[in-house]
Amino acid sequence: MPTTAPTDPAPGLTAYSEVTASEASLRRFLHGLPGVDQVGAEARAAGLGTRSIKTTAKAWALDLAIRMVDLTTLEGQDTPGKVRALASKALRPDPADPSCPSVAAVCVYGDLVGEVKAIVGDQVNVAAVATAFPSGRASMAVKLADTRDAVAGGADEIDMVIDRGAFLAGHYLQVFEEIVATREACVRPDGSHAHLKVIFETGELQTYDNVRRASWLAMLAGADFIKTSTGKVQPAATLPVTLVMLEAVRDFREATGVQIGVKPAGGIRTAKDAIKYLVMVNEVAGDDWLDPDWFRFGASTLLNDLLMQRTKMTTGRYSGPDYFTLD
Numbered sequence: 001m002p003t004t005a006p007t008d009p010a011p012g013l014t015a016y017s018e019v020t021a022s023e024a025s026l027r028r029f030l031h032g033l034p035g036v037d038q039v040g041a042e043a044r045a046a047g048l049g050t051r052s053i054k055t056t057a058k059a060w061a062l063d064l065a066i067r068m069v070d071l072t073t074l075e076g077q078d079t080p081g082k083v084r085a086l087a088s089k090a091l092r093p094d095p096a097d098p099s100c101p102s103v104a105a106v107c108v109y110g111d112l113v114g115e116v117k118a119i120v121g122d123q124v125n126v127a128a129v130a131t132a133f134p135s136g137r138a139s140m141a142v143k144l145a146d147t148r149d150a151v152a153g154g155a156d157e158i159d160m161v162i163d164r165g166a167f168l169a170g171h172y173l174q175v176f177e178e179i180v181a182t183r184e185a186c187v188r189p190d191g192s193h194a195h196l197k198v199i200f201e202t203g204e205l206q207t208y209d210n211v212r213r214a215s216w217l218a219m220l221a222g223a224d225f226i227k228t229s230t231g232k233v234q235p236a237a238t239l240p241v242t243l244v245m246l247e248a249v250r251d252f253r254e255a256t257g258v259q260i261g262v263k264p265a266g267g268i269r270t271a272k273d274a275i276k277y278l279v280m281v282n283e284v285a286g287d288d289w290l291d292p293d294w295f296r297f298g299a300s301t302l303l304n305d306l307l308m309q310r311t312k313m314t315t316g317r318y319s320g321p322d323y324f325t326l327d
């Protein structure tokens with residue numbers, strides 16, 4: 001899937017080169033960002049979550065949400081057969097209805113990229129988790145080898161985890177440099193690059209202020225997307241955390257001209273929840289982000305509920321949950 005994210009930093013970013021020149025200047029910048037009003041963020045997220053949308057808009061939103069799904073399986077017990085079945089589902093989520101769109105990507109461990117690619121070709125992206133997912137605990141050499149291996153295997157997108165230990169210890173420049181190095185490892189021999197999503201594991205970051213700091217850090221380092229969670233730690237994606245990240249990408253684009261995508265992942269299971277997120281995207285970042293190039297849902301089972309709600313809207317009745325293959 002083509003995306004309009006720039007390969008090279010836009011001119012607006014050069015204004016930030018001094019910020020990332022040293023640990024001290026980066027710390028000064030990140031700690032100088034306005035603090036997040038926790039109560040205000042949670043109240044706004046809750047308020048946006050109560051908005052209802054009308055029938056035509058709902059049909060549009062369901063299809064958009066399907067197109068935004070990164071259909072994910074990240075289990076030690078994943079088999080080539082399971083992954084191939086998931087890839088077929090990603091390509092044709094509802095085989096009985098050709099008008100049903102494909103999802104954005106299939107997200108798997110790096111060694112399974114080829115299995116997905118063999119089914120989806122260039123019609124659906126393949127995303128691989130990397131950099132010692134989910135813990136992020138390995139030497140830099142291992143993390144970069146992990147990334148290069150997935151890119152060489154055909155991954156269109158790399159979902160890397162940051163070193164939360166380094167971030168929480170305040171070693172911001174180390175985290176920045178790891179993201180920069182991983183981005184370089186995403187470059188293919190022809191000069192194009194696999195798109196880089198940077199996972200914060202917000203459930204471990206402790207405060208909304210840290211989520212805002214991690215967002216700016218990753219964007220300054222060249223992330224194409226910022227992503228909440230691995231799905232392995234609770235809480236995973238939440239509306240307030242996603243709100244803080246949407247504000248960050250909005251402010252970053254205003255400051256630099258560079259648009260960055262957002263991917264909440266983990267724990268998003270119902271169409272109702274997905275629509276809450278879409279309302280929030282529209283209200284906080286704006287409708288430029290209402291596109292799979294700029295917003296994704298990392299989810300293993302959300303697609304099933306989106307399909308059931310879609311069938312209900314087109315036929316007037318629910319098909320049983322068994323009608324769609326459950327992940």
Ligand SMILES: O=C[C@H](O)COP(=O)(O)O
Pocket residue numbers: 072074107229230231232265266267268298299300301302
């Ligand atoms: O990135 C996505 C997650 O790993 C999937 O989480 P989920 O099973 O809660 O949907």
